[in-house]
Amino acid sequence: MGNQLVWDDRFNIGVEIIDKEHKKLFKIMNKLFTANEHEKKSGWFCQEGIKYFKDHAIKHFSEEEAYMESIGYQGLEMHKRLHEDFRMRTLPSLEKELEKTGYCEEAISHFLGVCAGWLIGHTLTEDHAIAGNEETKWASLLPEEEQEAVKQTILQLLQDMFRLQAQVISECYGGEKFGSGIYYRLIYATQEGSQREMILVFEEKLLIRTIGALIGSRSSKLDVTLMNAARYAAMQFAERIKKHFSKTQLYVLRSEHLLSYEQFQRTIEKENLRYSILFNTGEGYFAFCSFIPQQACEKSGTFIHPENEMTEVKKYLQMKEQENSSGKKKLLVVDDSMTVCYAVKGMLQEDYQIAVADSAVSAIRSITLERPDLVLLDYEMPVCDGAQILQMIRQETVFADIPVFFLTGKVDKASVSRVLPFKPEGYLLKSSKPEDIRRNIDRYFEKKH
Secondary structure, rough: OOOOOOHHHHOOOOHHHOOOOOOOOHHHHHHHHHHOOOOOHOHHHHHHHHHHHHHHHHHHHHHHHHHHHHHHOHHHHHHHHHHHHHHHHHHHHHHHHHHHOOOOOOHHHHHHHHHHHHHHHHHOOOHHHHHHHHHOEEEEEEOOHHHHHHHHHHHHHHHHOOOOOOOOEEEEOOOOOOEEEEEEEEEEEEOOEEEEEEEEEEHHHHHHOOHHHHOOOOOOOOOOOHHHHHHHHHHHHHHHHHHHHHOOOHHEEEEEEEEOHHHHHHHHHHHHEEEEEEEEEEOOOEEEEEEEOOOOOOOOEEEEEEEOOHHHHHHHHHHHHHHHHOEEEEEEOOOOHHHHHHHHHHHHOOOOEEEOOOOOHHHHHHHOOOOOOEEEEOOOOOOOOOOHHHHHHOOOOOHHOOOOEEEEOOOOOOHHHHHHOOOOOEEEEEOOOHHHOOOOOOOOOOOOO
């Protein structure tokens, strides 16, 4: 058996008539998952099953809204808007794709992934609020309190949705790479043009072990169905966090993008982050970044819209697969000048995976999150210089053996003598020709191999 929605008590919101209907929607989805695995049934049978799911979902929305109105639920209008968006935007675009492709297996898988993700996310966030778990409004809170509230909300969502006891690794996450990541950008705007943006970063294995487990996937890597389920669950996750926005009801999701790590890194570097938090969930890393863009938003990365989402998600996953299988050695460039960092990155990125750090804290965090094969370290840095950074690296058992080259303009006898006890692999002069620097690094790896 392949994908299946797995019902457990985290989906129970404590309102019998709603829980009963949710279980029925899960059963319908599972029948469709099963039917799609058998090609003989994937045509007419799936077509009728999808129509049944749609009709039942719309009927459930109406009954759920009637219940909310009967108890005087304050979030009724927002909840109606979410139902309306799924009913009037998401489902019609999926149906159009199904009809256009003649209900092919790939289009049906896309439909099921999107609906499963939306159903998981909506049930575990917005529907739970009906039972009285609505967060406090934050319009009058101070920035420090907002930061704490965002953190606690995310921790609670990770617990409620995925039963993860997450720990905060950093409350000033600088975009350091961790493993193979999925970078999901959501842009919200008002009619007047005011914008807010979020980027949710998931380590791939985290999605496989959470969303993958909820749909019963046995795959050890992301596929289109799992990726679409993850997108729509993440969208509901983000909607919950969106309550931090002032005048939250005026902000509507305008676009979504899937970014490469380089695109994510450039975005983080140019924006003033309001929140930037990194979590270790125990099943993989997760980061949340939020900002008000300083300029008109760029549609960087893979721009997802209803007409192209199946194709573009597939392309994105293929790009990630190529990235993961490149076999390139990982280098970390540490220099307080980002100009220098990116000059070195441009020089070496054709043959190596390059990460950058502009301080001791950022360097140590980057080494911890994703162990590099080689560190290129500047000597003259403020607060904590290169010699002190190398000493910290050597004092930590788990990465004491990471090779370090100094890439510096400081090669006087006293400076060299100071770092010799910490066993750097060698010195490279910044003033050297680019081809000489690259040749020395190539030679080091050839010799090591």
